[in-house]
Amino acid sequence: MIHQHQPTPRTTSRMLNSRGVGGDSLDMPVDIRFVWGSIILVFLLSLLPWRLMDMAPDLLMLVLAFWAVHENRRVGMVSGFILGLLLDVHDGGPLGQHALTYVLVCYGADMLHRRLLRFDLLSQALHMLVVFMVARLVTVLLSAWVTGVWPGWGWAAGVLIASVLWVPVGWLLLLPKHRLDDVDSEVG
Amino acid sequence: MSASVNLELFRRGVPAEVKLVLLVVVSLVLMFVDAHSRYMEPLRQGLSVVLYPLQRVVMLPRDGIAMIQDYSSAAALLKQESEALQRQRIELAQVVANAAQLSTENAQLRRLLGVVEGNPTHPTVVVQVLYEPSTPYVRRLVFNKGASDGIAPGMPVIDEGGLVGQVIRVTPFTSEAALLTDEKLAVPVQVLRNGLRLIAFGSPSNGRVEVRYFSSDADIKPGDVLVTSGVGGAFPAGISVGTVESVERDSSSGFAKAVARPTSYPERYRHFLILKVEDSLQMAAQPHTESVSGRARRGEQG
Numbered sequence: 318m319i320h321q322h323q324p325t326p327r328t329t330s331r332m333l334n335s336r337g338v339g340g341d342s343l344d345m346p347v348d349i350r351f352v353w354g355s356i357i358l359v360f361l362l363s364l365l366p367w368r369l370m371d372m373a374p375d376l377l378m379l380v381l382a383f384w385a386v387h388e389n390r391r392v393g394m395v396s397g398f399i400l401g402l403l404l405d406v407h408d409g410g411p412l413g414q415h416a417l418t419y420v421l422v423c424y425g426a427d428m429l430h431r432r433l434l435r436f437d438l439l440s441q442a443l444h445m446l447v448v449f450m451v452a453r454l455v456t457v458l459l460s461a462w463v464t465g466v467w468p469g470w471g472w473a474a475g476v477l478i479a480s481v482l483w484v485p486v487g488w489l490l491l492l493p494k495h496r497l498d499d500v501d502s503e504v505g
Numbered sequence: 506m507s508a509s510v511n512l513e514l515f516r517r518g519v520p521a522e523v524k525l526v527l528l529v530v531v532s533l534v535l536m537f538v539d540a541h542s543r544y545m546e547p548l549r550q551g552l553s554v555v556l557y558p559l560q561r562v563v564m565l566p567r568d569g570i571a572m573i574q575d576y577s578s579a580a581a582l583l584k585q586e587s588e589a590l591q592r593q594r595i596e597l598a599q600v601v602a603n604a605a606q607l608s609t610e611n612a613q614l615r616r617l618l619g620v621v622e623g624n625p626t627h628p629t630v631v632v633q634v635l636y637e638p639s640t641p642y643v644r645r646l647v648f649n650k651g652a653s654d655g656i657a658p659g660m661p662v663i664d665e666g667g668l669v670g671q672v673i674r675v676t677p678f679t680s681e682a683a684l685l686t687d688e689k690l691a692v693p694v695q696v697l698r699n700g701l702r703l704i705a706f707g708s709p710s711n712g713r714v715e716v717r718y719f720s721s722d723a724d725i726k727p728g729d730v731l732v733t734s735g736v737g738g739a740f741p742a743g744i745s746v747g748t749v750e751s752v753e754r755d756s757s758s759g760f761a762k763a764v765a766r767p768t769s770y771p772e773r774y775r776h777f778l779i780l781k782v783e784d785s786l787q788m789a790a791q792p793h794t795e796s797v798s799g800r801a802r803r804g805e806q807g
Contacts, residue, residue, distance in 0.1 A: 413535030
């Protein structure tokens with residue numbers, strides 16, 4: 318379960334200095350090239366056939382949401398919409414399906430980002446599980462209504478897996494930032 | 506620090522809620538318009554042209570691996586293939602002799618009956634599977650050639666086993682085909698044994714083809730071979746479609762349903778053949794590209 322810290326002086330000072338996991342993005346922005354590089358990489362990965370698996374997690378949704386939380390001013394709903402539309406064209410499915418999912422997810426991330434940045438990655442993942450689930454449910458219901466076919470429950474498992482992946486993927490994506498922080502602390 | 510934060514807040518401009526509502530409405534409109542009409546095709550085609558280089562780049566490793574595999578197993582494969590071809594050649598020699606005899610006989614009979622000679626052969630394009638779209642409820646394949654190679658919606662896709670599917674969407678460099686087992690595809694077929702005309706529908710749940718809506722006393726039984734009947738003009742007559750596996754007769758409704766296994770192998774190979782059937786232009790429901798020819802045709806009829 319969630320590991321609740323007692324706010325020791327050390328962790329408080331860490332929070333104030335915005336170091337460690339879940340640091341506030343306002344003072345130490347991640348390199349913009351890294352943010353977009355990771356998004357484009359995951360988008361390219363999403364063009365590969367592994368998403369054919371029934372319970373494949375939507376990694377693009379995960380990374381978009383992650384940056385929508387951690388780099389709120391750079392990645393948002395418009396980026397999600399455009400990437401989602403491109404993915405819809407690739408899939409040949411109903412146009413706007415992924416776009417809608419990503420817009421909803423990015424909005425959820427935008428709403429929660431101030432709160433989420435105070436938590437560690439595991440608690441963030443629990444919050445985002447709800448956001449992912451709601452966003453996917455809305456689009457799955459809509460596309461089931463539009464196309465007249467219920468796609469089964471594989472997507473729900475995919476959402477669960479995506480939420481679990483929030484922790485390792487988030488750790489990876491925050492690596493350069495930690496390194497910057499370390500350099501900073503050594504210099505200071 | 507706080508000043509810069511405030512500046513950033515002001516620089517954002519449009520509030521998140523406005524953006525959300527706007528983008529959600531656009532997505533919804535796209536979904537509904539796309540599901541019910543083809544007005545979104547230009548947008549889709551434009552985006553797919555943007556996407557095409559990315560798709561090719563991403564697929565490069567796969568193509569590379571396939572090439573290396575092909576290369577390394579070339580000798581063994583060639584041996585196998587040559588044996589298979591030998592066997593086929595012997596088998597085909599008999600069929601050819603038979604066919605030649607039949608075709609002369611057929612021509613003679615046609616002359617006797619006064620039937621107009623149809624054009625049995627069509628120009629073809631060899632295509633390769635680019636990828637399989639990952640939508641859960643449709644059976645589709647995307648090929649690496651599109652409108653620039655003369656492919657149009659409605660053209661049939663075949664492999665050596667028979668009918669694979671039908672092209673349903675074309676972009677300049679790619680084309681998307683619905684497989685036989687796709688629910689949206691309906692193929693006019695004929696039982697080879699007795700010429701009974703039926704319509705085959707896809708049933709994606711089990712990778713089979715279903716023949717529905719025929720009376721329960723119709724002469725169809727397991728083992729019957731279904732071929733395209735040529736009715737409707739989209740599919741040329743005589744392409745193998747499937748072999749009937751089971752027939753369910755419902756005496757209360759008076760209708761029967763047969764389930765057939767497709768004779769083609771869309772899941773096995775990478776290369777397929779698209780038949781450039783002229784009539785398919787007329788069949789395809791794409792108003793803006795062939796409205797002229799469509800109007801001309803209607804004019805001729807009217």
